[in-house]
Amino acid sequence: xxxxxxxxMPQALDAARAAARRDEVPVGAVIVSPTGEVLATAGNExxxxxxxxxxxxxxxxxxxxxxxxSERLTGCAIWVTLEPCPMCAAAIAHARLARVYYxxxxxxxxxxxxxxxxxxxxxxHHCPEVIPGLDADTCGALLQKFFKEKRFQ
Amino acid sequence: xxxxxxxxMPQALDAARAAARRDEVPVGAVIVSPTGEVLATAGNExxxxxxxxxxxxxxxxxxxxxxxxSERLTGCAIWVTLEPCPMCAAAIAHARLARVYYxxxxxxxxxxxxxxxxxxxxxxHHCPEVIPGLDADTCGALLQKFFKEKRFQ
Numbered sequence: 001x002x003x004x005x006x007x008x009m010p011q012a013l014d015a016a017r018a019a020a021r022r023d024e025v026p027v028g029a030v031i032v033s034p035t036g037e038v039l040a041t042a043g044n045e046x047x048x049x050x051x052x053x054x055x056x057x058x059x060x061x062x063x064x065x066x067x068x069x070s071e072r073l074t075g076c077a078i079w080v081t082l083e084p085c086p087m088c089a090a091a092i093a094h095a096r097l098a099r100v101y102y103x104x105x106x107x108x109x110x111x112x113x114x115x116x117x118x119x120x121x122x123x124x125h126h127c128p129e130v131i132p133g134l135d136a137d138t139c140g141a142l143l144q145k146f147f148k149e150k151r152f153q
Numbered sequence: 154x155x156x157x158x159x160x161x162m163p164q165a166l167d168a169a170r171a172a173a174r175r176d177e178v179p180v181g182a183v184i185v186s187p188t189g190e191v192l193a194t195a196g197n198e199x200x201x202x203x204x205x206x207x208x209x210x211x212x213x214x215x216x217x218x219x220x221x222x223s224e225r226l227t228g229c230a231i232w233v234t235l236e237p238c239p240m241c242a243a244a245i246a247h248a249r250l251a252r253v254y255y256x257x258x259x260x261x262x263x264x265x266x267x268x269x270x271x272x273x274x275x276x277x278h279h280c281p282e283v284i285p286g287l288d289a290d291t292c293g294a295l296l297q298k299f300f301k302e303k304r305f306q
Contacts, residue, residue, distance in 0.1 A: 050224045051215050052247035053206065062204050071203045086271055087247060090240035090264070094205035108276055111243070115276035116269040118239055123261055123268035 008032055008079040009103060009135045011041060015056065016081045016142055019043030026142045027082045029056035031064040031097070034075040040064035056080060057088035061095045072096045081139040083132065086111030089118045092128060099129045103139025161185055161232040162256060162288045164194060168209065169234045169295055172196030179295045180235045182209035184217040184250070187228040193217035209233060210241035214248045225249045234292040236285065239264030242271040245281060252282045256292025 008030045015028025024044040031040045040063035045054040057080055064073055077099040078092060084102065089111040092100055100112070111118045112130055119127040161183045168181025177197040184193045193216035198207040210233055217226055230252040231245060237255065242264040245253055253265070264271045265283055272280040 046224055050218050050222060052218065052224050052249075053211050053214060053244045058206050061206060065203050065205065069203060071199055071205050085243060085247075086264075086269070086277070087240050087243035090238060090243065091206045094238075094240060096205075109278070110276065111239075115274045116239070116271055118269055121268045123263065124239070125262070 006036060007101075007134065008038065008077075009081070009101070009139075011038065012079045012081050012103070013135065013138060013142070015041050015043040016139070019045075019056070020142065020146050022048060024048065026146050027056045027080065029060040029078055029080040031060045031073065032077045032079065034098075039067050039073075039076065053087065055085065055088050057084055058091055061091055061097075065095070074098070077101060078128075079134075081135075082106050082143065083110035083112055083114065085109050086116050086118055090124065093118070093124045093126050096126050097128050099131065101131045101134055103134055104136045104143065105132065105140075159189060160254075160287065161191065161230075162234070162254070162292075164191065165232045165234050165256070166288065166291060166295070168194050168196040169292070172198075172209070173295065173299050175201060177201065179299050180209045180233065182213040182231055182233040184213045184226065185230045185232065187251075192220050192226075192229065206240065208238065208241050210237055211244055214244055214250075218248070227251070230254060232287075234288075235259050235296065236263035236265055236267065238262050239269050239271055243277065246271070246277045246279050249279050250281050252284060254284045254287055256287050257289045257296065258285065258293075 012028040016026040020026035040060045042059035081103040083106040165181040169179040173179035193213045195212035232254045234256040236259040
C-alpha cells in the first residue's frame with residue numbers, strides 16, 4: 001500500500017515506549033517542519049518533572065519553539081500516539097500547528113473528537129487539520145499494557 | 154464591607170502589571186494553599202520564553218508543584234485576572250486545584266464560562282469550583298489599556 005505522506009508515527013511510538021520505561025504514561029509526540037524535518041520529540045514527563053502540564057505534546061511544542069526561536073510553529077505538524085486532551089489540543093492551536101496526526105482515540109480524556117471537541121468552537125482562533133486513527137491499535141495497545149501492568153503491581 | 158474570604162486578586166493584578174511591563178499580555182495568577190499560603194505567582198511569559206504554553210496559570214501550576222514536590226495541588230486555589238483559556242482550564246483540572254477565582258470574562262478566548270465550557274464535560278475528571286467576576290473591571294481595564302497602546306504603536 002502506498003501512502004500520500006511520510007508517517008512519523010513510528011518515532012512517536014518510540015517516544016511513547018521510552019516514556020513507559022520511565023514509568024510515565026506511554027504517550028509520545030513528534031513535531032515535523034513543513035519540509036519534513038523532525039524538530040522535536042517528547043514523551044510524557046509528568047511524574048519525573050512533578051508537572052501536570054508536562055504531557056508529550058506540550059514538551060514537544062516547547063522544544064520545537066526553542067529550536068525555531070519562535071512561539072509559533074506555523075505550517076508544522078504534530079504526530080501523537082493518543083488523541084490530545086483539551087489542554088494539549090488548545091496548546092496545539094496556540095502554537096498554530098497546521099496538522100495533528102494522532103493514533104488511538106481517547107474517549108475518557110480526549111479533547112478533539114470526544115468530550116469538549118475543542119476545534120468545533122470559534123474561540124480557538126486557529127484550528128489545525130486533524131487526521132486521526134493512525135496506527136491506532138498499536139498506540140492503544142501500549143497504553144492498555146501499561147495500565148494492565150499497573151493494576152497487577 | 155466584610156468578605157467571607159481573603160482575596161488574592163491584588164497579588165494576581167500585580168503579576169499582570171509586571172507582565173505588561175515586560176511587554177507580555179497582562180494576565181497574572183497566584184496559587185494559594187488550603188491554609189492561605191501563597192505558593193506561586195506568575196504572569197504571562199509567552200514572548201520571553203518563546204513558548205505558547207507559558208500562560209500565567211501554567212507557570213503558576215509548575216512553580217506551585219515544584220514548591221510542594223507534588224504533581225497535584227489538591228485543596229489549593231488559583232486566582233487569575235482573566236478567565237482561563239481551554240489550555241489553562243484543563244491544566245487546572247489536571248492539577249486537581251479545588252477552586253478557580255477569576256476576574257474578567259474572556260468571551261474571545263475563554264474556556265470556562267464561554268466557548269467550550271470545559272468543566273461542563275465529564276471527561277475533565279476533576280472540576281474545580283469556579284468563582285468568576287472578582288475585580289473584573291480592574292482586570293479587564295489592564296488588558297484593554299495594553300491592547301489599545303499596542304494598536305497605536
